[in-house]
Amino acid sequence: MNFLYAAYSATWIIHIIYLVILVRRYHSLRNEIDELKKGKPTPGH
């Protein structure tokens, strides 16, 4: 029975780890975009 719970937990742990990685990358990308927006007050043309 322990194996059953271990397997189900492992499945969700793996998925959650991946989702956390994605969320963190999204946040760092967002920060980068904000930096870029701040960094170009002068218009390109």
Place this chain on the structure above:
Amino acid sequence: MSKPPGAVAGVIQATLAKDLRLEWRSKDAINSMLFFSLLVVVVFSFSFDPNAEESRQIAGGLVWVAFLFAAVVALGQTWARELRNQVLDAYRVSPAPANSLFLAKALGNFIFVAILELLMTPLFIMFYKLRALGPAWQLIPIAALGTWAIVVNGTFFAAMSLRTRSREIMLPLLLFPVCIPALLAMVNATTAILTGELSAKFWIVLLTTYDVVFTIACLLLFELVLHAE
């Protein structure tokens, strides 16, 4: 406008001759490879010291893993030299078809690795007291097909990993997973011959299939890989 077969063969021959000549003149690659192969044999022999009966069971695996490692080191060398001298850029602008270049490289590597194997084999036989109980002549096609399997994919992946970071580790990373069925076939065929218990026929057929499939794939895709940018 397709080239006549004579021209293609000519390109292959010329490139192959150039590679072999360069290897012979430089000699560092050969010497270091020879020594590496010797070291591999010795290290494996220290790690596994079976009696004659057991050794027949496991020698197939040991020998082919040793060959695989030696081949990977050799393959990494050959393209690296080309990159150092920017020969690769010359290849890309030359009118020679990419396939001929690939075949020449693969054949050169095959000869190189085959020489290494020929030198390592007597040492293995000596250290493991090997004697084939099955039809020993079959070991020759097995060795040839197996070596070609490693070399053809190895040459392709070596070219792929040329401009990657961590180039040296990239080649085995890419090669080993793809080589698994061929490795299985080589090891089991060799074990079948050594122990004489089973027939190696299925494995030889599988090896041949693997070689045909991947040689065609390499030839079709090499042009794209060479010009990828």
Place this chain on the structure above:
Amino acid sequence: MKRQAEGDECRHENSMKRAFPIFAVLTAVLLSYALYEALVAAPTEQTMGNVQRIFYYHVPSAWTAFLLFFINFVCSIQYLVRRDKVADSIANWVAIVLGVAACAAAVVIRPLPSGVEPSSVATTGLAITGLYFLVKRYFSGSRTDALALVTAEVGVVFCTVVLVTGPLWARPVWGIWWTWDVRLTSTLVLWLIYISYLMLRRFSASGQTPVLAAALAIFGALDVPLVYFSIWIFRTQHPQPVIGGGGSIDPRMLHVLLINWLAFLCFAALICWSRYRLEVLQREVEEIHAMKGLQDPRSSG
């Protein structure tokens, strides 16, 4: 004209953005229901007991992983043939022929190997053709490459789940953590190939990455059937325990299995969607960096 097209795309984007949370909630509900079915409602297996319920997570994850890797394979092919019209039409025809042949095989070939239903053969064939043209229609050009990366990553995640739940199921039931049987070994090799695919994508110079990765995916696709066949030969010579068994399945269990598969498919779609948007955003940012580098070479990006 261009403004209208941009407007259309904006509206499309907005409706997609609104659909996402709704879909996410639906998926969460479905996953919970599927979990309940798997743990509580499904009948207990005779020989294996409750541990058998791992099956309801192990098998759908495997099917999802294979589906994702197949989509990656389709993307790789489409990326490689997109420039060459002849190769492109050959690929189109192969996709159509496979679908038709599968349907014909489902009708004509009797008897099929055990455990294989005619309906699943036909569905697989139609799915192959359908997926090929769907990907072509909705993901073209550089988006093909983005989709390839996304499906490879998410596929590796699901494949990891398969390789972890497999031994956890095998140990209490068959007493061993691992065996070199056809399915486990092929799955392991597939996982290894796609990890090497992801490493290649990470380490290669950015201009070449799509082509190299696509070539590697083709090699992987050629390799896996060979692995399957080689292990099959090995097993006929050295028989070993079979994990997972084959053959027919109780209809109530089949129902739970399919519910879980549907739930995981939706979940995979959600993750792929998010990852895809992330990837598109990332590529836009990289492009902006590149443009800035061009416009003002003095400032570093």
